[in-house]
Amino acid sequence: MVDQFKPLWDMDITKMMGDFKFPGLDVEGIMATQRKNIEAVQAANKLAMEGLQAVAQRQTEILRQTMEEISKMMQDMMAAGTPEDRMAKHADLLKTAFERTLSNMREMAEMIAKSNTEAAEVISARVSENLEEIKGMAKAAK
Numbered sequence: 001m002v003d004q005f006k007p008l009w010d011m012d013i014t015k016m017m018g019d020f021k022f023p024g025l026d027v028e029g030i031m032a033t034q035r036k037n038i039e040a041v042q043a044a045n046k047l048a049m050e051g052l053q054a055v056a057q058r059q060t061e062i063l064r065q066t067m068e069e070i071s072k073m074m075q076d077m078m079a080a081g082t083p084e085d086r087m088a089k090h091a092d093l094l095k096t097a098f099e100r101t102l103s104n105m106r107e108m109a110e111m112i113a114k115s116n117t118e119a120a121e122v123i124s125a126r127v128s129e130n131l132e133e134i135k136g137m138a139k140a141a142k
Contacts, residue, residue, distance in 0.1 A: 051115020
């Protein structure tokens with residue numbers, strides 16, 4: 001009984017739609033358009049994943065650098081002589097750490113924005129192409 005129902009992904013939509021014979025409907029053209037749409041989504045997803053991987057890799061590098069800097073800062077602070085020297089050193093270290101954190105946050109935001117823009121451009125270009133294809137199909141149907 002289960003064998004009589006084919007899974008949706010095993011069906012040949014072009015054959016099924018071709019059997020209905022809609023006058024003026026370019027089934028092959030529609031299928032080609034949908035294939036291109038899927039390819040564009042795949043390309044955009046690939047760009048997004050590459051961007052995500054780059055951000056994750058950079059975050060790992062930042063974490064490693066931060067841990068090394070904290071270790072060095074603690075050594076420097078302990079090496080400072082008087083309590084006043086330690087307080088001054090501590091203030092300098094906090095300022096440096098804050099500036100570096102802001103710089104890292106800015107870098108991460110720029111990387112994410114770049115990745116999002118690249119992925120969106122692929123989809124945007126495909127939407128424009130899609131509209132032109134639809135216009136062409138509409139003209140051909142007349």
